[in-house]
Amino acid sequence: MAESVDPDTSRLKGSETQPQAEDETVELQIFRYDPEVESKTEAHFEDFHVQPHEGMTVLDALIEARDEQDPSLTFRHSCRQGVCGSDALFINGKQRLGCKTQIDELSTPIRIEPLPHHPVVKDLVVDMDDFYERMRAVEPYFDPDDPPPGELEERKQSRENREAIKLSTRCIWCGACTSSCSIAADEDVYLGPAAINKGYRFYADEREGEDRKAKRLELLTETDGVWRCQTQFSCTTVCPQEIPLTEHIQQLKRDATKADLKFW
Amino acid sequence: MYEHDVLVIGGGGAGLRAAIAAQEAGADVAIVSKLHPVRSHTGAAEGGINAALQSGDSWEAHAKDTMKGADYLADAPAVETFARRAPKEVMQLEHWGMPFSRDEDGTVSQRPFGGLSFPRTTYAGAETGHHLLHTLYEQVIKRGITVYEEYFVTRLAVTDEPDPNDRTCHGVTALDLKTGAVEGFRATGGVILATGGLGQVYDHTTNAVANTGDGMAMAYRVGVPLEDMEMIQFHPTTLPSTGVLITEGVRGEGGRLFNSEGERFMFERGYAADEGELASRDVVSRAELTEIQEGRGFGDGHVKLDMRHLGEERIMDRLENIVGLARHFEGVDPLEEPMPVKPGQHYAMGGIETDEYGSTCIEGLYAAGEAACVSLHGANRLGGNALPELFVFGAEAGRHAAGVDLDPPAIEVGPDPDVAREDREWPTELGAGGAETDVVPDGRDLEPGALLGEAVAAERERVEELLTGDGDRGHVEVREQVQETMTAHVNVFREGEGLETALEDISDAREAYEDVTVTDPSRTFNTDLQQTIETRNVIDLAEVITMGALARPESRGAHWRAEHQTRRDEEWLRHTLVNWRDGDPELFYRPAILESESVTYEPEERSY
Numbered sequence: 001m002a003e004s005v006d007p008d009t010s011r012l013k014g015s016e017t018q019p020q021a022e023d024e025t026v027e028l029q030i031f032r033y034d035p036e037v038e039s040k041t042e043a044h045f046e047d048f049h050v051q052p053h054e055g056m057t058v059l060d061a062l063i064e065a066r067d068e069q070d071p072s073l074t075f076r077h078s079c080r081q082g083v084c085g086s087d088a089l090f091i092n093g094k095q096r097l098g099c100k101t102q103i104d105e106l107s108t109p110i111r112i113e114p115l116p117h118h119p120v121v122k123d124l125v126v127d128m129d130d131f132y133e134r135m136r137a138v139e140p141y142f143d144p145d146d147p148p149p150g151e152l153e154e155r156k157q158s159r160e161n162r163e164a165i166k167l168s169t170r171c172i173w174c175g176a177c178t179s180s181c182s183i184a185a186d187e188d189v190y191l192g193p194a195a196i197n198k199g200y201r202f203y204a205d206e207r208e209g210e211d212r213k214a215k216r217l218e219l220l221t222e223t224d225g226v227w228r229c230q231t232q233f234s235c236t237t238v239c240p241q242e243i244p245l246t247e248h249i250q251q252l253k254r255d256a257t258k259a260d261l262k263f264w
Numbered sequence: 265m266y267e268h269d270v271l272v273i274g275g276g277g278a279g280l281r282a283a284i285a286a287q288e289a290g291a292d293v294a295i296v297s298k299l300h301p302v303r304s305h306t307g308a309a310e311g312g313i314n315a316a317l318q319s320g321d322s323w324e325a326h327a328k329d330t331m332k333g334a335d336y337l338a339d340a341p342a343v344e345t346f347a348r349r350a351p352k353e354v355m356q357l358e359h360w361g362m363p364f365s366r367d368e369d370g371t372v373s374q375r376p377f378g379g380l381s382f383p384r385t386t387y388a389g390a391e392t393g394h395h396l397l398h399t400l401y402e403q404v405i406k407r408g409i410t411v412y413e414e415y416f417v418t419r420l421a422v423t424d425e426p427d428p429n430d431r432t433c434h435g436v437t438a439l440d441l442k443t444g445a446v447e448g449f450r451a452t453g454g455v456i457l458a459t460g461g462l463g464q465v466y467d468h469t470t471n472a473v474a475n476t477g478d479g480m481a482m483a484y485r486v487g488v489p490l491e492d493m494e495m496i497q498f499h500p501t502t503l504p505s506t507g508v509l510i511t512e513g514v515r516g517e518g519g520r521l522f523n524s525e526g527e528r529f530m531f532e533r534g535y536a537a538d539e540g541e542l543a544s545r546d547v548v549s550r551a552e553l554t555e556i557q558e559g560r561g562f563g564d565g566h567v568k569l570d571m572r573h574l575g576e577e578r579i580m581d582r583l584e585n586i587v588g589l590a591r592h593f594e595g596v597d598p599l600e601e602p603m604p605v606k607p608g609q610h611y612a613m614g615g616i617e618t619d620e621y622g623s624t625c626i627e628g629l630y631a632a633g634e635a636a637c638v639s640l641h642g643a644n645r646l647g648g649n650a651l652p653e654l655f656v657f658g659a660e661a662g663r664h665a666a667g668v669d670l671d672p673p674a675i676e677v678g679p680d681p682d683v684a685r686e687d688r689e690w691p692t693e694l695g696a697g698g699a700e701t702d703v704v705p706d707g708r709d710l711e712p713g714a715l716l717g718e719a720v721a722a723e724r725e726r727v728e729e730l731l732t733g734d735g736d737r738g739h740v741e742v743r744e745q746v747q748e749t750m751t752a753h754v755n756v757f758r759e760g761e762g763l764e765t766a767l768e769d770i771s772d773a774r775e776a777y778e779d780v781t782v783t784d785p786s787r788t789f790n791t792d793l794q795q796t797i798e799t800r801n802v803i804d805l806a807e808v809i810t811m812g813a814l815a816r817p818e819s820r821g822a823h824w825r826a827e828h829q830t831r832r833d834e835e836w837l838r839h840t841l842v843n844w845r846d847g848d849p850e851l852f853y854r855p856a857i858l859e860s861e862s863v864t865y866e867p868e869e870r871s872y
Binding site for chain 1: 370
């Protein structure tokens with residue numbers, strides 16, 4: 001017989017909370033725009049009221065507003081668990097994932113807008129092409145100096161190195177960081193934090209080798225790379241994956257400086 | 265019209281792997297996906313990838329575990345192809361830079377998972393699918409493979425020969441979500457359906473909102489049989505409020521399940537006296553619901569999963585994202601208290617019937633990944649077997665569609681005129697009541713380009729009707745009707761009367777769907793239109809799942825029947841297949857293949 005452990009049954013979060021009063025609703029002020037529909041060609045905000053419940057996220061509230069009140073309300077979403085990165089929005093003035101933001105942590109009314117600094121396609125849906133373009137620009141793929149040791153043999157990677165790249169590999173391409181960066185917003189040539197982090201993820205991976213590492217550093221420090229960063233930390237602040245983006249950018253700046261010193 | 269040698273529909277794990285394989289075989293390949301590839305649901309997989317990598321393990325042992333896990337409803341040629349090739353595919357992934365978790369010596373770590381006789385699950389923390397998806401997409405970028413993202417494929421362009429075995433697929437039609445235009449995509453070599461699962465058939469699921477079984481439904485409506493659809497896996501540990509998945513890795517690392525009496529019920533109530541929490545998923549799901557139904561659950565119907573004793577260091581090393589999931593989506597800190605969990609729909613073992621190369625009975629049409637049923641998982645998929653499946657069979661389908669010569673398949677596909685059809689009374693009229701099909705009318709005599717043109721015209725007409733119709737219903741109401749009856753009657757526990765009720769409810773939903781009209785008049789990014797089209801797919805698949813569940817009077821793997829609580833090998837070691845014949849679903853059977861060249865798998869009682 002297995003050992004029995006008291007699972008601490010006195011703490012039952014989520015199952016014994018009282019439902020909120022029926023008449024209590026939360027107001028959402030949602031950005032609306034549609035180039036084809038007369039009443040929406042001029043961008044504006046519309047108010048929606050939803051019935052809150054324990055654990056309700058902004059995404060849940062948007063789904064309720066759409067399904068119960070206005071089927072034309074348009075936004076991207078898919079996994080509902082913070083990994084697909086498709087529901088990055090500008091919520092009460094900050095870039096956040098709708099599915100990961102509890103409404104009871106926000107001041108009301110809740111203002112929901114599309115990610116800033118992207119063309120709006122419709123309502124909360126923005127055109128992400130420019131973001132994807134920047135991601136592709138950093139040669140975002142593993143590209144080692146040497147061929148693998150054998151068909152069934154891995155390239156060994158130290159636990160320390162895996163740990164060092166771990167946070168950088170968590171990016172879900174939601175675009176929150178790049179949208180929050182005033183430099184990336186003003187100069188569309190700047191790679192921006194997400195793309196630089198993607199480059200860093202490979203740059204710092206010991207399996208690629210020294211030659212590739214040097215080339216990556218060069219690519220990331222060219223005119224439109226890390227030197228544009230003004231260390232404002234907005235990217236790090238909004239990242240839903242808690243990636244220390246600014247730190248990765250600073251690391252690349254330090255390494256680039258050291259690499260330059262060698263030639264003197 | 266766009267034209268490529270090979271079109272891959274879907275940008276998740278199977279689709280990306282298929283595209284890379286097709287391109288390496290020399291084809292001009294494009295991916296058409298309703299999401300941007302990095303948004304695909306493969307990214308939500310947590311636990312790991314099984315492969316026999318270490319000395320002491322063997323592909324034979326992996327095959328045997330898989331066959332047993334499947335409750336002997338799998339086909340040996342698929343199982344063995346899978347187990348033999350998984351190690352190479354997993355190492356290939358490492359060679360593409362996948363950040364696997366590592367042992368002290370720098371080799372890829374492996375951990376125990378339910379139903380495995382050896383700890384053969386490789387992983388990257390508890391976010392394995394995220395890393396796998398991104399690693400694959402990086403390779404797609406490296407190779408310059410064309411991706412049409414946010415194009416929703418809605419119809420296959422297939423000729424209309426009377427026998428589905430004689431039909432040919434020449435391409436697809438897709439809705440450009442950004443503009444609302446319906447476009448034709450011609451494939452000169454083949455179309456590979458890699459559209460993933462169908463979780464949206466249920467209202468409590470770990471699956472993404474995008475998982476509406478589009479590929480399965482499209483293939484079904486052009487005559488490809490769907491296989492073993494009643495075999496729906498319910499994952500034992502999902503968060504009660506959202507369905508968010510808590511990986512089996514938690515139990516693999518030593519997490520414990522408790523009921524409200526503080527009992528570690530898997531052991532103490534005898535559900536799995538040897539393996540306890542590491543019994544296979546169907547066993548654990550039924551145990552949890554039994555505890556809840558007998559009054560030993562918590563609150564609104566869940567049990568508790570405790571991992572505090574593993575210690576913060578080990579949790580943060582191997583299960584870090586679980587801490588975040590429980591905090592963000594359930595408001596519980598699992599370092600401080602046990603997590604509430606209950607079973608939720610997780611995976612479709614069944615799907616588009618294919619052989620071990622991904623071919624369907626229609627020439628030029630292939631399927632891979634969760635959308636397909638190569639008959640690998642049988643009645644129950646083992647944790648850690650879905651991700652290697654994407655690789656092994658995605659690659660196979662890609663190569664095949666690109667024209668690589670292969671040996672004759674061991675697995676037969678397609679409606680077989682010699683196979684007995686089930687002639688039974690259903691409680692209600694099924695399907696569309698006859699004469700409805702998605703094949704191109706008069707398509708037999710058309711050139712491929714003209715055939716595609718006809719398919720595009722038909723699809724434009726459908727979209728126009730949905731946008732301008734005067735019906736008074738919305739898709740939400742209809743989809744909920746289906747989801748609710750599936751959850752009530754076609755869930756972990758099933759009984760005949762409930763299944764019949766479900767078929768009637770689905771039939772009502774089909775009728776209601778006739779009156780559905782899209783409210784949003786805009787062509788621009790019309791998600792109302794998209795979801796309305798998806799809802800039709802949900803209805804068709806719910807019906808096939810329920811037909812299979814009603815037709816199978818036994819309990820096997822994930823399929824449990826109240827009136828028939830034993831496995832009946834003498835009659836039911838056979839696959840259920842449902843074939844849409846002009847709107848009239850037909851049921852037939854094929855024996856499970858338990859023999860391979862070297863081994864005959866003898867069904868044993870599945871105890872853990």
